[in-house]
Amino acid sequence: MAYKPSASAVRSSEHINTITNVSSGLMRPLYTSCSEHYHAQQTNNGSRFLCLNELPRMPSPSPTRSPARRADGESPFLRLPTEIRLQIYSLLVLPRNPKDLLPSFEKVHSSTQDYYDYDKKQHGTDHSAIASLTRPTLLIRTIDPDRYKKRFPELRPEPERNKYSVRCDRFRSACRKTTYHCVNNPRIEDQLAILRANKQTHAEAAELLYGSYTFDFDTHVEAIIPFLSDLTPFARSCIKSIRFVKRALAYEKEFDRCEWSSALRYLTSSSSSIALRRLDLGIVAGRPGEHGWDRIATYSATDFTLLRQLEKMEWMQYLLEIQGLQELQVSAVVEHCPPGTNSMAMAEYIRFSASVEGGFRDYLTKQLVAV
Known part of the structure; x- marks a missing residue:
């Protein structure tokens, strides 16, 4: 035969x-x-x-x-x-040209805190700041609920991918249904016929496919679980690199904390079959003016051993459950904030923000990166 x-x-x-x-x-x-x-x-x-x-x-x-x-x-x-x-x-x-990874950005009204993508463009250019062939990145974002409703009206069948609700009005008080999408889908669809050849080629090529890309969710942490749960355990086990951003602590709501804890629990659960080797973590950091951190006393890595136990810092506990990392990048995503004289909470947030790329990065590296 x-x-x-x-x-x-x-x-x-x-x-x-x-x-x-x-x-x-x-x-x-x-x-x-x-x-x-x-x-x-x-x-x-x-x-x-x-x-x-x-x-x-x-x-x-x-x-x-x-x-x-x-x-x-x-x-x-x-x-x-x-x-x-x-x-x-x-x-x-894998993409052959950096232009194949350029995103098609759109304003997302799902959250007033992340209506745009941080580090959207390289300074003075029209190129994406993360369009790189050495470490290709796929940008997974939440579809704007208004666009989602137009694409999938009641008379049209809804997509089979997982759906979820997001806060979508000006004051983030109402929920609307939507789903995720990739805003820079690389031009490789025509070449994926190799995955249909036989069992062995499918396994080898799929492992290279999912293991070579960084899956970037930015502040859209609500899309992490729907996207990853739509993959099979084999596909999830091939993923080695993820990027996401922690929203500003000074403005986060209860649902922000729930989305964060749920996403991190899923990433660290043994049943998810995910074994990360690289994590790119962004922290939205508030700075009151161009020189707002010049005279701010920063936290050291030792200080965060105590700070992790304080109220409103429990989000760090879920990060510390990530094990086996070989590479960790922690960066401050700087945005303007009011001066620390407005309130004690804002002063603490500014001090933490000034410490993101110092004591906080040193602390996480010691805790998460395998020696």
Whole structure:
């Protein structure tokens, strides 16, 4: 019988010939909801699938054996050294031009605190500050509820990806339903047919695909759980790098704290199958004027051992549950704030802000980065 390519996705172990089946099925557009595939195939076998691209049906097997196949049925491509196969995969699933990663930003009214993306552009240019081929980044953002409603009216079927509610009015008092999207989807969809070849190539290419990108959520931490839970455990286990931003402590509400704690608990839960190796953490830091930190006494790394136990600093506890990091980046996302003379709470916030790239970064690095 002729070789029939399978759509099952597997993950290779230490040896190529040792393979574990983790998912299978048709493919849909990159970084869309894997639950789309789940619902589409639920009537067949009820299994959950890793959706990477929508591809045409495979041709019917030929009644004659292809001369390119060995007697044992192994593909000539799989007989290539692993290093060469990985180079081929990288040409297919990774961007070739930095312009392919430039985002299409839009104003998001879901929160008055993050209606724009921090570090949106490089200074004096139209290029994204994170459009890099050495460390490609995918920007996952919440869709504006107004745009979501126009794209998916009541008469049109809603997307199968996970949906959630966000605070969307001026005073952040009302909730509206929406979902997430990638604002800089790279131009690699046409090359993802390699993922449909067979089990082994799917596992190898998918691991390179998810492991090479940094998934950036910025302040849209409410999108972390919906996006990651739409992936299969195999896909989540391949993710190695994530970026997100902690909203300004001086202005956060109770739902901000709930979104933060839920997202961090999901990232650190063993049932999520996520093993991060790199974390890029941004902290919205308030500075009263250009020289507002010049005479501010900053906290040291030792001070944060005590500060973590104080009220309103419990958000640090969830960060400390992240283990096994090999690289940690902590940066202050600076924005203007009132002077510290207005209130004691604002003065404390300014002092903490001035310490983000000093004592706070040193403290987290000591706690989280594996030696």
